[in-house]
Every structure is written in C-alpha cells, then in structure tokens.
Amino acid sequence: MRNNSELKELILFNLKHGKENAIRKVDLAQCCNINERSMRIAIRELIDKGYPICGSPHPPHGYYLADSPEEIKTELALLRSYGKELFRRYSTLKKIKASFVLQHPGQLSLKL
Numbered sequence: 782m783r784n785n786s787e788l789k790e791l792i793l794f795n796l797k798h799g800k801e802n803a804i805r806k807v808d809l810a811q812c813c814n815i816n817e818r819s820m821r822i823a824i825r826e827l828i829d830k831g832y833p834i835c836g837s838p839h840p841p842h843g844y845y846l847a848d849s850p851e852e853i854k855t856e857l858a859l860l861r862s863y864g865k866e867l868f869r870r871y872s873t874l875k876k877i878k879a880s881f882v883l884q885h886p887g888q889l890s891l892k893l
Contacts (some may be wrong), residue, residue, distance in 0.1 A: 788815065788823050796834065796846050800855075803836075803843035 795804065795812045804812075810820045824844065828834050833847035835856040847853045 785823070788813065788819070789827055792820065792823055792827065793832065796844055798846045799848040800835070800837055800845055800852055801841060803841045803845040805843040809844055
C-alpha cells in the first residue's frame with residue numbers, strides 16, 4: 782500500500798495538461814491501482830494544496846491539469862452551476878421537510 786504522498790505523486794504523474802488530454806476517473810484509478818473514492822479524496826487534497834486539477838463531464842471526460850486561465854474559468858463556471866443546483870435541491874428538501882412535519886398524520890401541529 783502506498784502512502785498518501787506517493788499516491789498524490791502518482792496521480793499527478795498520470796494527469797496530463799489540457800482538457801483535450803483528460804483521463805477518465807476509472808482509468809486514472811486503475812493507473813494508480815486505487816479505488817475511485819480514494820482517488821477523489823487525494824485529488825481534492827491536491828486541489829486544496831493549489832494544483833489546478835479540473836474535471837470535465839463533457840467529452841473528453843475526466844480529470845486534467847488546467848493549461849490556461851480559460852480552462853480554470855470553465856471549471857469555475859461548472860462548479861458554480863453544481864453549487865446552484867445543490868442549493869436548489871437543499872432548499873426544496875427543506876421546504877418538503879417543513880411541509881411533511883406540519884402535515885404528517887400523528888405529528889404535533891405547530892402554528893408557525
């Protein structure tokens with residue numbers, strides 16, 4: 782079993798520069814001989830340390846090292862849209878929970 786810093790070095794070695802050279806997560810995990818969850822955690826830690834690792838859900842799919850400010854700008858826009866979608870789902874579920882608690886049979890009725 783590799784230690785954490787060896788794993789991160791191996792990930793960085795296998796990542797290529799530029800979106801056109803993205804490597805699919807399953808392939809990157811296989812190259813590094815780890816599971817995808819461990820790989821995602823290591824990538825998150827590398828990003829937190831300042832490595833410009835991006836991920837593309839559009840062809841070519843996968844992870845890559847940003848090669849330009851435009852690639853980082855595209856990644857930021859993608860992350861922003863994910864954040865908006867997560868917040869929208871959060872807000873909707875919060876409303877559903879409040880409604881459920883107030884309307885569910887057998888629950889104490891609260892006047893808010």
